[in-house]
Amino acid sequence: MPDPALAVDGLRVSFRVPGGEVQVVRGVSFSVEAGRTLVIVGESGSGKSVTARSILRLHGRAAALAGEVRLGGTELLGLDERRMNELRGARVALIPQDATGALDPLRRVGAQLSEVLRHHGRAGSRAAAREQAVALLRRVHIADPEQVAASYPHQLSGGMRQRIAIAIAISCGPQVLIADEPTTALDVTVQAQILDLLTELQERLGMALVMVTHDVGVAEQMADDVAVMYAGRFVELGPVDAVLGTPAHPYTSALLEAQPRPDVPRGALRPIPGVPPLPTSRAAGCSFAARCRHRDAVCDDVEPDLERTGAAILVACHRPLAVRRTA
């Protein structure tokens, strides 16, 4: 079997803080094949963005990374910075949440696109780069690409800027695209257009897509596979229909039940009691135990591993829901 486009194995990420280290990602493993989409869903502080950004090693020296990240056959965590710079943007690229912050406010859009192309040797001359930049803008369905290429970011709308960030990300034909909350800052009608664009580009270019979101609806629409993240670990991983349709982990189930829906009477939403543990004060046992309705004595003592339960779902729980239902 060929290597998957991206394989992450036992990824751990720690940040240095005054008086020690805090582990924010605590052993995350997954793989994504070409043309497939993995969506990582989680709430604030779950470690989903850190996971995604660590694949590109964007935290620099601030973070200590352990484990393995393999891009095709290349292991990334051991590469020197120069070699990593060659891969970043070329074979694996990022679509950031905030395109406004990611673009240089003082340079025209076309120049910023050309820079990436020339840095990775995808365009010989300046003129060729300029032409390619315009073609890329057209590919992300910008109606008047010449004019947009000559514009500064502040002259464009939020949706347009996100399209440009996507154009930059796909400019060198990466095998893997990392999208960190790519539509969170956008209005819902524009979000729909951007999600459609991502789906279309992926179908055409066959990239593997790893997308991070807090929005279950976005996950449902985009994912082949969903990973649910809580307190620095995946608690559930599997095909989207299984994970969001018949969740096995109590956290996934609770998260879905907390979503406001029209069929739930007013006042009858089911919040998740309590708050996630801080990375600085994690107790032994399952991180979700303190908030879990199905908690058992064993949950306080032993942290469960991500294990196969149903046909395709991996779940980290001593008392997974689906198993109990069939038992």
Added chain:
Amino acid sequence: MSAVLEARALRKTFSNGVRAVDGVDLDIAAGETLGLVGESGCGKSTTGRIVLRLTDPDSGDLRFEGLDLLSTRGRALRRLRARLQVVPQDPRTSLNPRLTAGEAVAFNLRAHGWRQPRRGERVRELFARVGLAPGHLASYPHELSGGQAQRVAIARALATEPRLVVCDEAVSALDKSVQAEVLNLLTGIQAQAGVSYLFISHDLAVVEHVAERVAVMYLGRVVETGPAAEVMAHPLHPYTQALFGSLPGRGRGRAHAQGEPPSPRNPPSGCHFRTRCPGAVPRCAEAAPPLVEVQPGHRAACVHHPAMTPPTPNGGTP
């Protein structure tokens, strides 16, 4: 049902030329939640600020419990504000970082003439009501989680027993698991105290859950209004259809709007949505279609609706 708030033809153009609110009518009954939805720049927050008398409209009429709100000023307005409160979006920036949670709530009470020891008792009572432990009375905002801070903001808003609370994106900054808690709290308080909410939000799922009636805004105008369930199930205006069709996830419609909203400085003539509307015809550019009642209480502003068919040039309508 008596109206708590009646707004008629509110208009506000800012000095930079942005026509934020362009002829908005709103009615909110006692104990009712009106959801005001729309995308960024549609004027929903400005409308909320006008209702709160934080922004003066250029023209229009605003009645709060039958009182002319726009001509009320000075001490009378301050007194009236006890009954008209706000829960803002981000509790961590709306709470004074140098006041404890207890002091923040007491501050509002003091402004409305509550004296000790009654004031302190009232603060403790409010904390219990919003589900905050007495231990949090002495907490500073930075020591609170987002959900706790929002409870403090709600306790502060409820302190003076308001009749109307403007919730401006009040749960948008919260994670869903916490958001559910705060939504339950808001609806529970309403059931108990009969307060009305003007619930401003960009999040359709939240509004669908919390509001009895909704008003959908686009570029300064209400394009559709009606019972929440009815508007969500049978949206009449193409913008409303596009808005709900854009909700991510399966099982929703997929009618997307084209392009992005034009600048509110220079909105298109006639129907503001026509430049993105799949069904636009030349007539749409001529005049802004008025809100027309299609079903009882369900109004939409679109030339395409049968009820909107104009009289024939010769002879008029039968």
